[in-house]
Amino acid sequence: MIRLENLHVRVGNFDLRDITLEVPKGGYALIIGPTGSGKTTLLEAIAGHAQLRAGRVFMHDDEVTHLPPEQRGLGFVYQQYHLFPHLSVRENIGYGLRQPRGNGPRPADRVAELAGMLAIEPLLERRVRGLSGGEQQRVALARALAPKPSILLLDEPFAAVDPATRQVLRRELRELHEREGITTLQVTHDFDEALRLGDLVAVLAEGRIAQSGTPEQVFRYPNSAFVARFVGTGNVIAGTVERTETGDGPGPFRARFTGGSLVLDVVAEREGAIHAVLRPEDIVLSLTHHSGSARNHIEGRVVRLERIGPVTLVHLDVGRPLIASLTTQSVEEMGLKSGIAVIVAFKATAILLV
Amino acid sequence: MTVRSLVSRVALAALGALLVLFIVGPLLRLLFFGSPESLVEALRDPELRDSIALTVFTASTATLIAALLGVPLAYLLARRNFPGRRLVQGLIELPVVVPHPVAGIALLLFLGRRSEVGGALGQLGLEFVSHVPGIIAAMLFVSAPILVSGAREAFRSVDPQLERVARTLGDSAWDAFRRVTLPLAGRGVLAGSILAWSRSVSEFGSIVILTYNPKVASIYIFDRFTTFGLEAAVPAAVILLLVALTVLVVIRVLQPGERQ
Numbered sequence: 001m002i003r004l005e006n007l008h009v010r011v012g013n014f015d016l017r018d019i020t021l022e023v024p025k026g027g028y029a030l031i032i033g034p035t036g037s038g039k040t041t042l043l044e045a046i047a048g049h050a051q052l053r054a055g056r057v058f059m060h061d062d063e064v065t066h067l068p069p070e071q072r073g074l075g076f077v078y079q080q081y082h083l084f085p086h087l088s089v090r091e092n093i094g095y096g097l098r099q100p101r102g103n104g105p106r107p108a109d110r111v112a113e114l115a116g117m118l119a120i121e122p123l124l125e126r127r128v129r130g131l132s133g134g135e136q137q138r139v140a141l142a143r144a145l146a147p148k149p150s151i152l153l154l155d156e157p158f159a160a161v162d163p164a165t166r167q168v169l170r171r172e173l174r175e176l177h178e179r180e181g182i183t184t185l186q187v188t189h190d191f192d193e194a195l196r197l198g199d200l201v202a203v204l205a206e207g208r209i210a211q212s213g214t215p216e217q218v219f220r221y222p223n224s225a226f227v228a229r230f231v232g233t234g235n236v237i238a239g240t241v242e243r244t245e246t247g248d249g250p251g252p253f254r255a256r257f258t259g260g261s262l263v264l265d266v267v268a269e270r271e272g273a274i275h276a277v278l279r280p281e282d283i284v285l286s287l288t289h290h291s292g293s294a295r296n297h298i299e300g301r302v303v304r305l306e307r308i309g310p311v312t313l314v315h316l317d318v319g320r321p322l323i324a325s326l327t328t329q330s331v332e333e334m335g336l337k338s339g340i341a342v343i344v345a346f347k348a349t350a351i352l353l354v
Numbered sequence: 355m356t357v358r359s360l361v362s363r364v365a366l367a368a369l370g371a372l373l374v375l376f377i378v379g380p381l382l383r384l385l386f387f388g389s390p391e392s393l394v395e396a397l398r399d400p401e402l403r404d405s406i407a408l409t410v411f412t413a414s415t416a417t418l419i420a421a422l423l424g425v426p427l428a429y430l431l432a433r434r435n436f437p438g439r440r441l442v443q444g445l446i447e448l449p450v451v452v453p454h455p456v457a458g459i460a461l462l463l464f465l466g467r468r469s470e471v472g473g474a475l476g477q478l479g480l481e482f483v484s485h486v487p488g489i490i491a492a493m494l495f496v497s498a499p500i501l502v503s504g505a506r507e508a509f510r511s512v513d514p515q516l517e518r519v520a521r522t523l524g525d526s527a528w529d530a531f532r533r534v535t536l537p538l539a540g541r542g543v544l545a546g547s548i549l550a551w552s553r554s555v556s557e558f559g560s561i562v563i564l565t566y567n568p569k570v571a572s573i574y575i576f577d578r579f580t581t582f583g584l585e586a587a588v589p590a591a592v593i594l595l596l597v598a599l600t601v602l603v604v605i606r607v608l609q610p611g612e613r614q
Contacts, residue, residue: 044518048521049521068521068526068527069521069522070521070522070524070525074522075522076519076522078515080515082513082515082516084519084520085538086537095533096523098524144523146523147524
């Protein structure tokens with residue numbers, strides 16, 4: 001278990017603030033955020049490499065805030081791997097293993113076990129120089145896992161490998177995580193990775209946690225325009241909300257959202273400046289007006305089609321850009337192509353106001 | 355290749371070749387000036403042998419002291435950001451720009467009997483002027499910057515993240531330094547030390563003011579030249595040159611960076 005309470009770290013002019021987060025024992029959490037949002041600084045703070053201005057760090061109910069890195073019992077895999085260039089692969093993996101007193105497990109056995117798990121036995125006698133990105137990644141992972149840490153920190157572990165290797169490594173990492181039961185915290189800038197790997201995701205923006213929750217929650221219900229844009233929830237439109245329903249009782253009310261030339265019927269909980277988030281899969285396209293339950297019908301034009309296997313993203317112009325996601329089959333049946341005029345429809349309840 | 359680029363290449367090569375010839379020419383001339391017999395003959399002179407032994411001893415001692423005090427400083431300069439770092443860095447490089455006789459005079463004033471420091475050390479039995487410690491002090495003064503900057507660059511070339519990785523793998527700060535940074539920077543530190551050593555061996559200007567006698571090799575050569583003339587100075591000069599060439603070869607072997 002990792003628990004962070006109100007961490008505040010300053011590196012140069014950059015502040016990482018109010019970081020409160022808990023990763024349950026054996027959990028797999030992802031920190032996502034754009035470059036410069038403080039992800040790596042956060043990992044360094046947890047590892048004990050960065051000095052805290054405030055806040056506390058707990059590991060398995062023990063406070064480790066003031067412990068040096070070597071006493072925290074964690075493994076750390078860096079983005080650039082940082083293998084020791086003067087040592088062989090075998091020596092790298094065994095670096096953190098101490099010769100046991102008495103009849104403990106031998107370091108050589110643990111190295112062999114990890115090399116087997118990660119399929120790097122043929123590399124053991126090699127020098128680090130000349131290993132491919134994927135190979136270095138595996139060695140770095142084996143080295144971090146060798147001392148059996150109860151916590152594993154991963155900094156963009158797949159950033160420097162090709163997409164095919166990335167997929168394999170992702171699967172292996174998830175399996176390793178389940179087998180070794182390590183509480184894992186991984187940093188990534190890729191929300192896809194969070195959806196695939198994490199039980200918990202925290203979005204970091206400018207040194208603060210913008211939102212945290214299950215990947216599903218964060219993706220479905222982003223709490224800000226920043227998160228919505230970052231996790232790729234879809235169309236984010238800035239505008240204002242005015243109440244259209246009379247009476248001012250508590251709870252949601254019907255309202256009108258105005259964003260530029262776009263006027264939408266929405267269900268809102270507050271008035272004023274706001275962002276409307278509209279998921280591409282909630283948008284319905286048709287060639288003619290027809291009635292239905294959808295409150296919003298806008299005239300638009302197809303700009304271009306982006307086919308991704310069975311799904312096609314339809315880029316629309318409705319006075320502003322909008323993206324709809326349809327099955328490729330529907331796109332073909334409707335005969336959609338760029339330049340065609342369409343009716344864009346969606347329900348008032350499909351619009352998330354953040 | 356166009357004629358123009360060919361001409362410019364030839365011109366550049368010719369300019370460079372001139373300089374190389376200017377450096378190699380005199381040294382070759384010196385190497386082949388005396389016969390091997392004259393070298394052997396010169397080495398029979400106990401005074402020359404003593405001066406070489408004294409040079410090796412004093413230069414090694416100065417290098418050892420410079421390493422002991424300078425390697426930790428080099429590490430600090432390479433890794434830590436502390437107030438006054440740039441100032442310290444500038445101060446440590448000062449001896450490089452100070453003319454050597456000026457350094458000799460400054461050391462004489464500082465370590466001489468009449469100064470407070472020199473007087474106090476003299477009370478403890480440590481005499482500098484016209485004594486061996488004076489030679490070591492002069493050598494330390496001129497060679498320490500070379501060792502510190504060599505070691506500093508060696509430490510700087512080691513990725514500081516590697517120590518952090520070692521820490522997360524259970525190493526204390528000292529263990530991480532000993533197991534990772536030192537082995538990786540070791541060759542560079544050693545190369546810097548050898549360069550400092552050879553700088554000590556070649557020192558003349560400050561030693562001649564501080565301690566003329568006993569004579570180190572450079573002063574012995576100067577003395578032979580002024581007392582007996584050119585030919586008498588050559589064998590000792592050749593021997594010192596051979597020592598310098600050996601050092602150069604060793605340093606080239608130690609520095610892997612420049613090999614293709």
